[in-house]
Amino acid sequence: MANDRESKPGHSRVDEATGTEFVGHEWDGIEELNTPLPRWWLWTFYATVAWSIVYVVLYPAWPLVNSATEGVLGWSSRGDLETRMAEAELQRQPIFERIAATDLGTLPADSELMRQAVAGGAAAFKQHCVQCHGAGAAGYEQYGYPNLNDDDWIWGGTLSEIEYTLIHGIRWDGSDATRMAYMPAFGEIFDKDQVDALANHVLSLSGKAESSAVGAELYAQNCAACHQANGEGDPVQGAPALNDAIWLYGGDIADVRTQIQAPRHGVMPGWQDRLDPVTIKMLAAYVHSRGGGQETPAAAEPGAEPSPEEVAVSAQAGDDGQS
Numbered sequence: 332m333a334n335d336r337e338s339k340p341g342h343s344r345v346d347e348a349t350g351t352e353f354v355g356h357e358w359d360g361i362e363e364l365n366t367p368l369p370r371w372w373l374w375t376f377y378a379t380v381a382w383s384i385v386y387v388v389l390y391p392a393w394p395l396v397n398s399a400t401e402g403v404l405g406w407s408s409r410g411d412l413e414t415r416m417a418e419a420e421l422q423r424q425p426i427f428e429r430i431a432a433t434d435l436g437t438l439p440a441d442s443e444l445m446r447q448a449v450a451g452g453a454a455a456f457k458q459h460c461v462q463c464h465g466a467g468a469a470g471y472e473q474y475g476y477p478n479l480n481d482d483d484w485i486w487g488g489t490l491s492e493i494e495y496t497l498i499h500g501i502r503w504d505g506s507d508a509t510r511m512a513y514m515p516a517f518g519e520i521f522d523k524d525q526v527d528a529l530a531n532h533v534l535s536l537s538g539k540a541e542s543s544a545v546g547a548e549l550y551a552q553n554c555a556a557c558h559q560a561n562g563e564g565d566p567v568q569g570a571p572a573l574n575d576a577i578w579l580y581g582g583d584i585a586d587v588r589t590q591i592q593a594p595r596h597g598v599m600p601g602w603q604d605r606l607d608p609v610t611i612k613m614l615a616a617y618v619h620s621r622g623g624g625q626e627t628p629a630a631a632e633p634g635a636e637p638s639p640e641e642v643a644v645s646a647q648a649g650d651d652g653q654s
């Protein structure tokens with residue numbers, strides 16, 4: 332504690348070289364000078380103190396038990412968010428109005444508006460559809476949630492057909508006009524051997540098994556009315572194709588047998604009560620754009636880009652599906 336002994340309180344000495352006072356501490360011959368803080372630093376410090384006082388007065392600051400002091404400006408992060416959301420909504424408004432005013436069939440002819448609609452639909456899809464159809468719209472085919480990226484359509488793949496499916500749902504009791512098809516439960520009608528023969532015939536339609544005379548006969552009598560003789564399915568009745576390798580409920584013989592005995596009758600909710608018509612339109616545009624969108628039921632060329640002329644022509648021809 333040698334330096335304590337050296338300090339002389341009340342008596343200030345000045346360092347000759349710098350003209351600065353000593354603090355009075357000394358350690359091994361080295362003494363401390365009382366250099367003042369730089370002015371710029373001091374003023375910055377005072378400014379931050381002043382700013383913090385102004386801030387506390389203007390903005391929410393001190394936490395209280397259930398809230399915080401409000402600040403005289405009345406600003407809140409929630410209010411700020413709401414304002415920004417409202418602004419974003421306003422910016423989208425003209426696009427919404429243009430989409431609302433554009434007939435769905437002619438939407439693809441306006442490629443810029445179509446692009447906006449697809450983007451809006453993609454956002455809505457993330458919110459409302461991914462839980463069943465998957466993030467990439469590829470579905471969960473084993474569980475009856477169809478892939479929306481392919482050109483295999485149960486209920487039709489034109490813009491207006493997709494829109495109809497979205498508005499009214501599938502086997503959805505919320506709409507009188509819902510898409511409706513009930514495959515009978517053939518397990519109550521046929522014995523195990525007959526179901527086996529049928530399942531083999533179904534798989535033979537996509538070259539996966541050998542059919543038999545019994546199987547072909549039973550199929551023609553009981554199934555072809557909905558699924559068609561060659562198994563191409565019928566979008567008007569909502570009977571899925573059986574001759575492609577795309578399955579709603581799996582393509583193993585056991586899966587097919589189960590479906591024949593006890594069909595699942597999958598349900599898709601309709602969206603007319605939950606989403607506005609423009610959002611539904613945008614969703615239809617998005618699903619249609621996923622790769623398998625059809626132009627018209629008859630003239631669909633899978634994968635081909637329809638030219639604006641073609642779209643306009645098909646729209647004039649009254650391509651409004653079943654709606």
Ligand code: HEC
Binds near residue numbers: 497597598
């Ligand atoms: C609760 C689950 C569920 C949700 C949510 C759902 N879907 Fe579906 N969706 C289904 C099922 C199940 C089917 C197949 C019904 C059948 O067997 O015909 C289906 C079928 C479809 C089809 C018809 C496909 C075809 O081949 O004809 C389209 C289009 C479709 N969904 C789009 C959407 C869109 C867009 C959304 C979001 C707004 C959505 N789905 C939300 C369950 C759902």
Ligand code: HEC
Binds near residue numbers: 568578579594
């Ligand atoms: C009234 C029309 C109708 C009749 C008749 C019918 N089906 Fe179906 N079938 C459907 C519908 C609709 C589905 C969609 C799934 C569902 O509703 O469970 C389906 C689905 C299927 C599937 C599942 C396809 C997949 O992608 O996983 C198989 C297999 C099938 N049917 C076989 C048959 C066989 C075999 C018969 C005759 C014994 C038959 N169906 C008769 C309407 C019908």
